[in-house]
Amino acid sequence: MTEQELITNIETAPETQEYFINMGPQHPSTHGVLRLLLTLDGEIIKKVEPHLGYIHRSIEKMCEKDSYQQIVHLTDRMDYLSCHMNNEAVCLCVENGLQLEIPERVKVIRTIISELTRLSSHQLWWGVMGMDLGAITTFLYGFRDRELITDIFEETCGARLTMNYNVPGGVMFDIHPNFQKRTKDFITYFRKKLPEYDELLTGNVIFTERTKDIGYLSKEDAISYGVTGPSGRASGFACDVRKRFPYSAYDRVEFKEIIYTEGDCFARYKARIDEMWESMKIIEQLIDNIPEGEHKAKTKAVIKLPEGEYYQRVETARGELGVYIVSDNKKSPYRVKFRSPGFSNLSALDTMARGNKIADLVATMSTLDLVIPDIDR
Amino acid sequence: MGLKNYISDIYNGVKSLITGMKVTGHYFTHPGEIVTQQYPENRDTLKMFERFRGEVVLIHDENNMHKCTGCSACELACPNGSIEIISGKEIDPETGKSTKIIDTFVYHLSMCTFCNLCILSCPTDAIKMAQGFEHSVFDRSKLTKVLNKPGSKIMPGIK
Numbered sequence: 212m213t214e215q216e217l218i219t220n221i222e223t224a225p226e227t228q229e230y231f232i233n234m235g236p237q238h239p240s241t242h243g244v245l246r247l248l249l250t251l252d253g254e255i256i257k258k259v260e261p262h263l264g265y266i267h268r269s270i271e272k273m274c275e276k277d278s279y280q281q282i283v284h285l286t287d288r289m290d291y292l293s294c295h296m297n298n299e300a301v302c303l304c305v306e307n308g309l310q311l312e313i314p315e316r317v318k319v320i321r322t323i324i325s326e327l328t329r330l331s332s333h334q335l336w337w338g339v340m341g342m343d344l345g346a347i348t349t350f351l352y353g354f355r356d357r358e359l360i361t362d363i364f365e366e367t368c369g370a371r372l373t374m375n376y377n378v379p380g381g382v383m384f385d386i387h388p389n390f391q392k393r394t395k396d397f398i399t400y401f402r403k404k405l406p407e408y409d410e411l412l413t414g415n416v417i418f419t420e421r422t423k424d425i426g427y428l429s430k431e432d433a434i435s436y437g438v439t440g441p442s443g444r445a446s447g448f449a450c451d452v453r454k455r456f457p458y459s460a461y462d463r464v465e466f467k468e469i470i471y472t473e474g475d476c477f478a479r480y481k482a483r484i485d486e487m488w489e490s491m492k493i494i495e496q497l498i499d500n501i502p503e504g505e506h507k508a509k510t511k512a513v514i515k516l517p518e519g520e521y522y523q524r525v526e527t528a529r530g531e532l533g534v535y536i537v538s539d540n541k542k543s544p545y546r547v548k549f550r551s552p553g554f555s556n557l558s559a560l561d562t563m564a565r566g567n568k569i570a571d572l573v574a575t576m577s578t579l580d581l582v583i584p585d586i587d588r
Numbered sequence: 589m590g591l592k593n594y595i596s597d598i599y600n601g602v603k604s605l606i607t608g609m610k611v612t613g614h615y616f617t618h619p620g621e622i623v624t625q626q627y628p629e630n631r632d633t634l635k636m637f638e639r640f641r642g643e644v645v646l647i648h649d650e651n652n653m654h655k656c657t658g659c660s661a662c663e664l665a666c667p668n669g670s671i672e673i674i675s676g677k678e679i680d681p682e683t684g685k686s687t688k689i690i691d692t693f694v695y696h697l698s699m700c701t702f703c704n705l706c707i708l709s710c711p712t713d714a715i716k717m718a719q720g721f722e723h724s725v726f727d728r729s730k731l732t733k734v735l736n737k738p739g740s741k742i743m744p745g746i747k
Contacts, residue, residue, distance in 0.1 A: 355623055365636075365637045365639070366637045367639070368639070369704060370702060373702070378708075384639065387639070410611050414607060415605065416601035416602075416604045419604075
């Protein structure tokens with residue numbers, strides 16, 4: 212074919228046309244029942260439109276008929292990977308409303324278990340992130356280390372995932388006698404194993420090629436979409452609730468707020484890996500200094516919040532979770548609203564994915580660390 | 589310059605792959621560090637933690653006595669309605685007074701979320717969480733259980 216013929220061939224070729232693809236609701240890398248309606252031009256993403264509602268359980272509405280003690284266990288089912296932080300948010304909100312003085316011991320226990328939950332969540336995320344990009348190995352390694360944390364939870368809280376360890380006023384049981392030893396053993400073990408994560412994935416040439424300069428989110432966009440957590444901090448948005456609005460025992464520990472300014476997938480990845488180191492640092496500072504005392508402040512059997520509005524935010528593994536309770540002085544709340552981090556993070560997906568290839572969408576979604584029940588509630 | 593970059597890219601790429609392979613290779617050659625449990629085979633030695641919440645049970649002693657007074661505090665505390673207490677009346681033959689006792693303690697395992705609120709609410713510590721976790725059955729109706737054993741009685745002195 213001569214050059215001239217080639218040019219005429221291209222000119223007379225049928226025009227390319229945008230088309231739609233449904234990604235999900237049963238797609239392995241959407242990590243749940245999320246449906247994305249993609250507008251594509253060839254392989255290039257023109258638009259991403261998330262469709263929600265496949266796992267809507269009306270948790271907010273169910274809260275309106277439950278007592279304040281019963282609400283707590285429902286929040287386990289929102290962001291199941293940071294269930295302890297969700298429980299803590301509700302309990303702190305109720306305690307604020309009651310003006311309840313919480314024993315120091317409870318604050319420290321809650322903080323340690325929150326950080327362990329964050330670690331286990333990030334370990335799972337790390338495993339799944341590798342798997343999304345085609346490396347099954349990481350999934351097994353992530354779960355191997357996570358198993359030790361679930362053992363700690365099982366022994367102290369009584370369940371592995373949906374722990375429901377918090378009750379308004381404190382924690383359900385006192386910590387198990389083995390808790391401190393097990394946690395310390397885990398930290399020594401994991402300090403040795405975390406560099407393995409870097410060796411396996413962080414430096415890997417295939418991985419860096421697939422994450423660097425992919426899914427860029429600017430600081431302005433992160434703020435305007437309300438992207439919080441490690442995803443927001445990777446864009447330079449200093450939004451760590453633990454640092455900005457300390458709750459529980461975070462005011463007495465030293466840790467660094469991880470901030471990257473690149474805003475790409477690799478920065479979000481690095482932010483989470485670094486956060487694991489910081490979490491271990493927090494646990495190490497607290498584990499030997501658990502104050503003696505009660506594990507629960509005395510509350511009435513039927514809790515009634517005074518009339519008014521209450522808001523509490525905590526930092527979950529995914530970002531800022533807000534709990535908003537409106538009370539009309541009855542035994543169940545008038546209205547409960549959860550500001551879930553996953554929902555706001557997902558809203559930025561369109562901006563991040565536009566102009567990228569369809570395969571990069573998987574990497575982008577993976578670094579956002581979406582948990583679908585959290586988005587849908 | 590281009591060629592130099594090209595070669596160093598290849599060198600660094602291969603090196604990063606080998607670093608990863610070294611980790612997996614280490615575990616391949618050190619089978620002692622593998623932590624996998626063979627679950628159905630290790631059933632005899634598998635011991636769950638004492639606090640693990642598997643199912644609600646009504647504690648019976650060796651004389652088939654339990655501590656449940658039928659006050660239905662657990663029924664009220666349960667967020668999902670998985671406990672149903674059908675109470676009956678017992679007439680004391682000596683005094684002629686009637687007291688409230690449980691007739692059937694129905695527990696819907698299929699609705700339970702293992703939140704432990706019923707255990708906390710029980711004033712007489714009659715129920716506890718047991719460690720059993722193998723709940724799969726072929727028929728959903730089998731998940732509705734009656735917790736008080738046939739012929740069981742309330743312990744004397746529990747009110």
